[in-house]
Amino acid sequence: MPDARVRTRFAPSPTGALHFGSVRTALFAWLTARHAGGAFILRIEDTDQERYIPGTEALILETLSWLGLNWDEGPEVGGPHDPYIQSLRIAVYREHADTLVADGNAYWCTCTPARLAAMREEQRARSEPTRYDRRCLTRQAEVAVERANGIAAVVRLRMPDGVSEWDDLVRGHVSFNNADIDDQVLLKSDGFPTYHLAVVVDDHLMEISHVIRSDEWIPSTPKHLALYAAFGWDPPRFAHVPAVLGPDHQKLSKRRGARNVLEYGELGYLPSAIVNAIALLGWSSGDEQEVFTPQELIERFTLERVNSAAAIFDPKRLDDLNGIHIRRMSTDDLVEALEFPLPGTSKETRRQLIPMLRERMVTLADATRLCAPLLGEIKLDESVEFPPKKVDQATAVKMIDACIEAIVDGGLDNHAALLERLRAVAEAAGVKPRDAFRVLYIAVLGSPTGLPVIEAMMFLGKEKSLQRLSDARARLG
RNA sequence: GCCCGCAUCGUCUAGCGGUCAGGACACCACCCUUUCAAGGUGGUAACCGGGGUUCGACUCCCCGUGCGGGUACCA
Numbered sequence: 001m002p003d004a005r006v007r008t009r010f011a012p013s014p015t016g017a018l019h020f021g022s023v024r025t026a027l028f029a030w031l032t033a034r035h036a037g038g039a040f041i042l043r044i045e046d047t048d049q050e051r052y053i054p055g056t057e058a059l060i061l062e063t064l065s066w067l068g069l070n071w072d073e074g075p076e077v078g079g080p081h082d083p084y085i086q087s088l089r090i091a092v093y094r095e096h097a098d099t100l101v102a103d104g105n106a107y108w109c110t111c112t113p114a115r116l117a118a119m120r121e122e123q124r125a126r127s128e129p130t131r132y133d134r135r136c137l138t139r140q141a142e143v144a145v146e147r148a149n150g151i152a153a154v155v156r157l158r159m160p161d162g163v164s165e166w167d168d169l170v171r172g173h174v175s176f177n178n179a180d181i182d183d184q185v186l187l188k189s190d191g192f193p194t195y196h197l198a199v200v201v202d203d204h205l206m207e208i209s210h211v212i213r214s215d216e217w218i219p220s221t222p223k224h225l226a227l228y229a230a231f232g233w234d235p236p237r238f239a240h241v242p243a244v245l246g247p248d249h250q251k252l253s254k255r256r257g258a259r260n261v262l263e264y265g266e267l268g269y270l271p272s273a274i275v276n277a278i279a280l281l282g283w284s285s286g287d288e289q290e291v292f293t294p295q296e297l298i299e300r301f302t303l304e305r306v307n308s309a310a311a312i313f314d315p316k317r318l319d320d321l322n323g324i325h326i327r328r329m330s331t332d333d334l335v336e337a338l339e340f341p342l343p344g345t346s347k348e349t350r351r352q353l354i355p356m357l358r359e360r361m362v363t364l365a366d367a368t369r370l371c372a373p374l375l376g377e378i379k380l381d382e383s384v385e386f387p388p389k390k391v392d393q394a395t396a397v398k399m400i401d402a403c404i405e406a407i408v409d410g411g412l413d414n415h416a417a418l419l420e421r422l423r424a425v426a427e428a429a430g431v432k433p434r435d436a437f438r439v440l441y442i443a444v445l446g447s448p449t450g451l452p453v454i455e456a457m458m459f460l461g462k463e464k465s466l467q468r469l470s471d472a473r474a475r476l477g
Numbered sequence: 478g479c480c481c482g483c484a485u486c487g488u489c490u491a492g493c494g495g496u497c498a499g500g501a502c503a504c505c506a507c508c509c510u511u512u513c514a515a516g517g518u519g520g521u522a523a524c525c526g527g528g529g530u531u532c533g534a535c536u537c538c539c540c541g542u543g544c545g546g547g548u549a550c551c552a
Contacts, residue, residue, distance in 0.1 A: 013552050048551050113550075120548090129479040130548060154550050171482075180480050180548095188550040195552050219481060219547040242483075243545065251545075277489095280501085284490055288500050307490075310545060314488045317502050327515075359515040370513095419511065426511095437511045449513040 006038030007209045010064070010071075011199065013045045014057040017260035020313050021214065021244035021252040023067065024278040028241055029212040030069045031279070031301040041206055042074030044085045045199070047192050063261050067271045068294055073206075081206045086198050093193035096201050096231070097155045097186055105230035106186060109136040110146045110153045131182040132156065155187035157196070157223060157230075164222030169210070169239035169303040176222045184223045196220060200227040208236050212303070215240040239303045242282055243310045252313070264318075268341060268363030270329075273322040281311045291324055323362045334358070341367040345375065352459060356451040370451055374459050378446030378468065386475065388438040388448055393476060395429040396439045400473045403440060407466060412458045419454060443472030 010026040012018065018026070033040040042064070046052055061075060073079025083089060100106035109132075120130040136143050137158065147153045159182070165175035186197040193201075203211060218240050228235040243251045252258040264274060276292050283306050285292075292300070329337065331354055338350045338357075341364050345353075353374070357367055387396035402425040406418055426436035438448045444456055444465065457465040 011552095015552070045552065051551060109550095116549090124478045127478055131479095152550085174481085176481075182548075185550050190550075192550085194550070199552095214546095215482070216546055216552090240482090245545080247488095249544070280489060282489085284500095286491075288491085290489090290501050309483050311490090312488060314502065317489065320502055323515085360513070362514095422511075433511065435512095441512050445512090447512090451513085453511060455511095 003036045004038055005209055006033055006036035007041060007207050008033040008038065008212055009041040009043055009203070009206065009208050010069075011043045011045045011202075011213075012060050013048065013051070014060065015048075015051045015053055016056055016254045017059050017262065018063045019252050019254065019258035019261060020278055020281070021258070023063065023261050023274075024244055024281055025212065025214050025241055026064060026069055027067075027275060027278055028239075028283070028301075028303070028306065029210075031297055032210055032212060032239075032303055033072075034298040035301050038209070039072040040070070041079070041081075041208070042071035042084060043202060043206070044075060045195065046085060046087045047195060047198050049087075049190070049192065059260070059262065066262065066265060067275055084206075086193075086202065089198075089202070090192065092205070093197055093201055094187070094191065097193070097197060100157070100186070100227075100230055101155060103230065104158070106155050106157050107137050107140060108143050108147060108153050109156045109185075110143050110151050111136060129180045131180070134183060137183075152189040154185045154189050156183040157186050157226060159183050159223070160226055160229070164225050166221065166225065166235070166238055168218075169237055170242075170306045170308055171215075171218075171240055174218065174221070176219075178222060178226075181222050184220075186227075196223050196227070200224050200231075203236060204228070204231070204233050210237045210239060210303075212239045212241065215242050239306070241306055242308055244278075244281055245310050245312045247312065249312065251310075268361075268365030268367075269318065269322050270325045270337075270364070273318065273325040276325065277318040277321050278313075280317070281313060282307045282309075291321065319362050326361050326364065327358055337364055338367055341365050342371060342375070356455050356459075360451070373445040373447070373450065374456055378444075380446060384442060384447060386439075386442050386472070388435070388442065390435040391431055391439055395426075395431050395436060397473070397476055398425055398429055399436050399439045400443060400469050400476070403443075404466060404469050404473070407457070407462060407469075412454075412462055412465065415454055415458070439472075440469075444468050 008029040010029050012022060030040050044057055046057070057075070064071070071077065073081065074084045097106065101108065116132070119133055123130045143153065159178055162178050163175055164178055164181075165173065168174050184196050185194050187193055221238060225235055246252050246256065246258060248256070250256060261274065265271070272294055275294050275297065279292065279297050279301070280290060283301065285300050286305060326334070331351065334354050335347050335350045338354070339345075342350055342353070353367075353371055357370060360370055361367055387393055399422065403422060406421045410417060412418070422437070422440070423433050426433045429436065437453065440453045441448050441450060444453050444460070445451065450456070
């Protein structure tokens with residue numbers, strides 16, 4: 001159902017590069033917007049000055065762009081709700097916090113961190129939930145004096161009584177008893193808002209219709225709902241997507257080695273394959289299709305089909321999908337994509353290589369290894385048996401001599417004739433072609449495996465091929 | 478401690494009271510084959526445990542267990 005009113009956002013904090021977990025959340029939000037024909041907004045949540053890591057903001061934009069997750073409003077492109085960087089919107093949050101205090105939905109608090117810590121410790125000891133005891137709420141006149149005297153103060157949400165509940169698009173009905181929920185700090189003593197205040201104010205002001213975020217936010221949602229109610233605003237729909245776990249069953253995190261998604265590009269993974277792989281982490285189409293282009297994903301994706309259980313990322317699955325996406329690429333696109341793994345080659349050279357390469361790459365980087373014997377000299381590897389197993393010296397000599405002879409006679413243009421002639425020699429020697437041909441692979445490529453040998457020789461040309469064959473012939477004695 | 482969530486092959490998942498529990502990755506075998514791949518065919522492999530509800534539970538309810546998350550003047 002096209003619905004231009006659907007507005008989703010991805011709101012990362014610039015505290016590090018994006019990993020598969022965060023990118024998947026971004027993807028789900030992007031797909032939801034694109035599926036509906038709505039808008040996708042990017043907002044930078046940099047309200048924590050302590051954790052800010054310079055440069056990561058640029059990294060985030062680069063990652064999303066590389067993956068093709070384009071945003072309609074946000075950094076670089078602007079939009080009607082500019083700025084989209086929270087540290088530039090401090091006045092807005094401050095104003096809203098004042099309103100909350102004026103209406104009695106929030107209050108100033110001057111409790112010290114030390115008192116708070118002691119309080120929580122006692123609560124734990126009594127098996128009670130840890131939450132602010134509202135000491136300052138009962139002494140607001142004194143707090144006002146303290147503030148006037150320059151004592152550090154924060155604004156806390158006055159969590160209402162009752163129950164908080166909502167129908168989560170992936171979880172279904174969720175409810176919390178408000179008595180278990182803390183009076184959250186909304187404005188820190190440094191004047192910056194906490195996430196909770198900023199996210200609600202911005203999501204409302206930016207007209208976000210669907211808040212799609214990771215499920216670690218579930219316990220905070222009652223606080224957000226209380227804020228919407230306090231402001232008199234309609235809350236958005238919520239969709240809490242499950243976590244992505246690493247092979248150790250722990251949540252993906254930078255510490256513990258979760259890779260920066262951009263690194264996958266350097267390793268030769270395609271954006272479309274990565275998008276496909278992470279979409280399948282928690283989402284399924286409902287039929288048996290598992291290979292999707294980004295466009296197909298846009299058509300098929302709905303939040304209702306997102307699974308609520310955490311998923312472990314499987315690199316093998318990405319490899320499989322990457323190979324499939326490479327095989328489905330057009331030759332022109334491959335010519336471009338191969339420039340990085342095959343530096344210094346011409347477009348024409350890459351075009352010639354592609355037919356041999358296409359079915360053999362898991363990542364684009366495999367092209368480097370596979371093409372090395374064709375683009376440079378072969379390296380003699382001591383560990384490569386020559387002649388190979390199941391082939392005796394005499395047969396090896398016959399294969400090489402026959403190959404040299406055939407090339408001298410007929411050149412390299414007639415692929416079929418050359419193949420036929422070599423097969424005949426192998427059979428006459430009583431050796432299976434599969435074994436006998438290994439001799440040629442080692443001679444021409446330096447390895448018993450690799451690109452198809454006749455095609456490789458055609459690429460190398462007559463002179464170079466003959467040279468390698470006679471070098472190998474000499475090694476056989 | 479307190480609160481919340483999740484639970485099907487090793488992994489990602491389908492399933493929405495009655496199925497031989499399906500697919501994909503990985504793995505194994507075979508076929509194809511100039512190597513390696515790719516492709517094709519087949520195979521091994523799962524409903525966390527215990528109670529209910531029901532004529533009948535993977536499916537609904539409860540308890541337990543396990544795992545994850547929250548519990549901050551971090552997001």
